[in-house]
Every structure is written in structure tokens, then in C-alpha cells.
Amino acid sequence: MITRIDHVGIACRNLEESIEFYRVTFGFEVYHTEVNEQQGVREAMLRINGTDDGGSSYLQLLEPIREDSPIAKFLEKNGEGVHHVAFGTADVVGETQAAVDAGVRALYPEPRHGTFGSSINFLHPKDCHGILTELVQAPDAGSHGADRH
Ligand code: V0V
Ligand code: CO
Numbered sequence: 001m002i003t004r005i006d007h008v009g010i011a012c013r014n015l016e017e018s019i020e021f022y023r024v025t026f027g028f029e030v031y032h033t034e035v036n037e038q039q040g041v042r043e044a045m046l047r048i049n050g051t052d053d054g055g056s057s058y059l060q061l062l063e064p065i066r067e068d069s070p071i072a073k074f075l076e077k078n079g080e081g082v083h084h085v086a087f088g089t090a091d092v093v094g095e096t097q098a099a100v101d102a103g104v105r106a107l108y109p110e111p112r113h114g115t116f117g118s119s120i121n122f123l124h125p126k127d128c129h130g131i132l133t134e135l136v137q138a139p140d141a142g143s144h145g146a147d148r149h
Helices: 013-025 072-079 092-101
Strands: 002-011 032-034 041-050 056-064 081-088 119-124 132-138
Touching: 002 072, 002 132, 013 041, 041 132, 056 072, 072 081, 081 092, 092 119, 092 132
Parallel strands: 002 056, 081 132
Antiparallel strands: 002 081, 032 041, 041 056, 119 132
């Protein structure tokens, strides 16, 4: 079951400038920062609110660390803006399979590492009416973690 919007991913050219924009304009503070080498990003999570299931909703600001990364390619083509929407679930494997069964392409055969040690997969934007869709399972939810090797 998908229980919430976990985060909206936003592609930015300069992480510090975007963080400052959200702080000055809306008062959002940085909750967590991380470099994800596999995804080619430096990121900041801005916590917006807690939710009924004990999770939270965030804005995820993403700056590329490599020219060949998905975020770099997106910025080159579209400029800064909304990059993906991430739905929270306690079962990323099951929800990914359900989407695949419905005819949607998953980008990875197994979940990969997301922020906070979460397990993530993505659904192809061309199969989701133009939205790159992420499925995210918090580290302590469910039993299907990302492969740690
Ligand atoms: C590409 N397209 C998009 C899109 N990216 N449409 C909507 N939203 C996006 N973000 C469209 C693009 O305009 C093309 O349409 C078509 O898809 C093919 O795109 P492309 O530019 O040729 O790029 P590809 O095919 O090389 O790569 C696209 C995909 C790639 C989605 C496969 O970006 C990818 O693997 N993304 C998953 C990983 C990722 O995004 N990581 C960064 C976030 P036309 O022109 O053909 O019509 S990491 C993260 O969120 C973490 C760590 C976390 O939450 O914990
Ligand atoms: Co994300």
C-alpha cells in the first residue's frame, strides 16, 4: 500500500542557493544532507510535516555531482524544476511489482539505496504520464531492504 507522498525531488544547479531560497521564503530548515554516489547527487532533505504513519514529507533538493548523472541531464534539458515525485510505502518490492504488473517499467530489478538508508526504485516517466515516479521504503519499514553489497 502507498501511504503518503514521501518527497518531491527538485533539480537545482546550486544546492546552497536553493536551500537559502526555501529558508528565506518559507522557513524550511535542512533536516538531512547526503551525497549519493550511485545516483550522482548531493542532496538536502527539507522536512515539511510528519504524517499519520510515523513518516514525514520532504522536499528533496538535488544537485548533480557528475555530468553524466540523471540530474545533470535533466538540468541541461529542462533547467531547474520538479524532477520526481516519491510515494512512501512499507513494501517497495511489492509496490514496484504491482506497478510492473500494471504495465509500467521499473528502472531497477532490485531496490537501491536512497536517502536516510531507505530503499528506492523508480518508474519510467514515459509510463507514468510524464512524471518520474519514485517508490520509497523507510529503513525500518517492512522487510525488503535494498541489497547492501
Ligand atoms: C527524463 N524524462 C523525464 C525525466 N527525465 N520526464 C519527466 N521527468 C523526468 N525527471 C524524459 C525525457 O524528457 C525524455 O523524453 C525521456 O524521458 C528520456 O529521457 P532522457 O533525457 O533521454 O534520459 P534517460 O532516458 O537517459 O534517463 C531518464 C531516466 C533517468 C528517467 C531513465 O533519469 C533515471 O534513471 N532516473 C532514475 C534515477 C534518478 O533520477 N536519480 C536522481 C534522484 P522525450 O524527450 O524522449 O520525450 S536520486 C533520489 O531521488 C534519491 C537518492 C532518493 O530519493 O533517495
Ligand atoms: Co528522490
